[in-house]
Amino acid sequence: xxxxxxxxxxxxxxxxxxxxxxxxxxxxxxxxxxxxxxxxxxxxxxxxxxxxxxxxxxxxxxxxxxxxxxxxxxxxxxxxxxxxxxxxxxxxxxxxxxxxxxxxxxxxxxxxxxxxxxxxxxxxxxxxxxxxxxxxxxxxxxxxxxxxxxxxxxxxxxxxxxxxxxxxxxxxxxxxxxxxxxxxxxxxxxxxxxxxxxxxxxxxxxxxxxxxxxxxxxxxxxxxxxxxxxxxxxxxxxxxxxxxxxxxxxxxxxxxxxxxxxxxxxxxxxxxxxxxxxxxxxxxxxxxxxxxxxxxxxxxxxxxxxxxxxxxxxxxxxxxxxxxxxxxxxxxxxxxxxxxxxxxxxxxxxxxxxxxxxxxxxxxxxxxxxxxxxxxxx
Numbered sequence: 440x441x442x443x444x445x446x447x448x449x450x451x452x453x454x455x456x457x458x459x460x461x462x463x464x465x466x467x468x469x470x471x472x473x474x475x476x477x478x479x480x481x482x483x484x485x486x487x488x489x490x491x492x493x494x495x496x497x498x499x500x501x502x503x504x505x506x507x508x509x510x511x512x513x514x515x516x517x518x519x520x521x522x523x524x525x526x527x528x529x530x531x532x533x534x535x536x537x538x539x540x541x542x543x544x545x546x547x548x549x550x551x552x553x554x555x556x557x558x559x560x561x562x563x564x565x566x567x568x569x570x571x572x573x574x575x576x577x578x579x580x581x582x583x584x585x586x587x588x589x590x591x592x593x594x595x596x597x598x599x600x601x602x603x604x605x606x607x608x609x610x611x612x613x614x615x616x617x618x619x620x621x622x623x624x625x626x627x628x629x630x631x632x633x634x635x636x637x638x639x640x641x642x643x644x645x646x647x648x649x650x651x652x653x654x655x656x657x658x659x660x661x662x663x664x665x666x667x668x669x670x671x672x673x674x675x676x677x678x679x680x681x682x683x684x685x686x687x688x689x690x691x692x693x694x695x696x697x698x699x700x701x702x703x704x705x706x707x708x709x710x711x712x713x714x715x716x717x718x719x720x721x722x723x724x725x726x727x728x729x730x731x732x733x734x735x736x737x738x739x740x741x742x743x744x745x746x747x748x749x750x751x752x753x754x755x756x757x758x759x760x761x762x763x764x765x766x767x768x769x770x771x772x773x774x775x776x777x778x779x780x781x782x783x784x785x786x787x788x789x790x791x792x793x794x795x796x797x798x799x800x801x802x803x804x805x806x807x808x809x810x811x812x813x814x815x816x817x
Contacts, residue, residue: 445764452797461500466792473519476536480543482794485801512570514540535589538607594724599651602668609677644685664705673746699766700740707733728782735780741799748806
């Protein structure tokens with residue numbers, strides 16, 4: 440069965456990505472040979488189901504990143520990839536790295552009942568929350584960010600209140616037992632209070648990718664569909680059941696999950712569109728249906744399947760898992776589990792043996808098999 444074949448290959452990929460420092464973002468020489476916070480923590484969501492096999496790799500990802508936490512509490516974006524501009528192998532300038540680190544560390548502690556790690560790292564988690572709290576310029580409990588400060592670091596342009604960041608922050612608050620703060624965030628993002636900050640649009644049926652200030656009747660925001668941000672809102676519970684259903688219907692209606700799950704954004708952004716910035720022409724996303732510009736990223740496909748499980752659409756989740764398995768087994772230069780695929784043709788692109796493509800496949804596989812959403816079942 441293709442899902443079983445992909446499962447076995449995903450484990451093999453993670454074996455290649457597993458290093459003494461933690462999970463490298465990709466497992467082949469010349470790829471992303473370093474520990475990224477978001478990549479390693481997302482990969483861990485699936486790797487944890489292999490029990491002791493990757494326990495130390497997950498733990499050392501946490502340790503490697505935690506050692507480089509800034510004095511103000513920010514977790515680095517990456518450790519080990521030398522940056523010539525900064526003349527350093529440690530880079531920061533990212534908001535989701537701290538968020539994913541908190542999620543990954545808390546889940547590791549819960550999954551492996553590692554009280555010793557909690558005692559050692561609870562101060563790092565607390566300091567991470569402090570750093571995050573200073574990203575709240577309106578003092579209302581909602582995080583704001585500067586442009587290019589999450590995984591979409593070059594494209595598209597977004598700033599202020601971003602749905603990807605709010606979804607992750609909601610999960611952090613819930614996992615750490617900050618239920619009152621989490622409820623406040625949920626009400627604001629869904630428009631129940633402080634409506635000038637809300638990201639949900641009833642006419643669109645999904646969350647804006649980002650929104651910022653109002654200028655009389657004009658608001659700074661864009662309306663393209665951010666697949667990961669909206670899917671994380673469903674999985675984490677930031678989205679209400681009604682909003683979640685609307686998001687999943689939208690994905691199906693405009694075929695964000697075709698030919699394989701899932702495109703990063705919809706629609707693609709082209710020169711001449713009001714969202715287009717001049718510097719986009721210099722980045723890898725300049726071509727529609729490629730890379731971040733509506734290319735297919737299998738790791739997002741894994742989250743799509745988990746969201747289907749969350750909505751109890753089990754048969755649909757099984758069907759989409761088969762499609763994701765097929766996508767991940769496509770070979771580029773003889774290797775599977777690629778970084779991304781062409782948004783129209785499904786042709787594999789980017790770096791193969793990608794850790795989070797493998798990790799989220801394992802995560803989706805187990806959620807489908809057990810008909811349960813793990814890690815966000817608080």
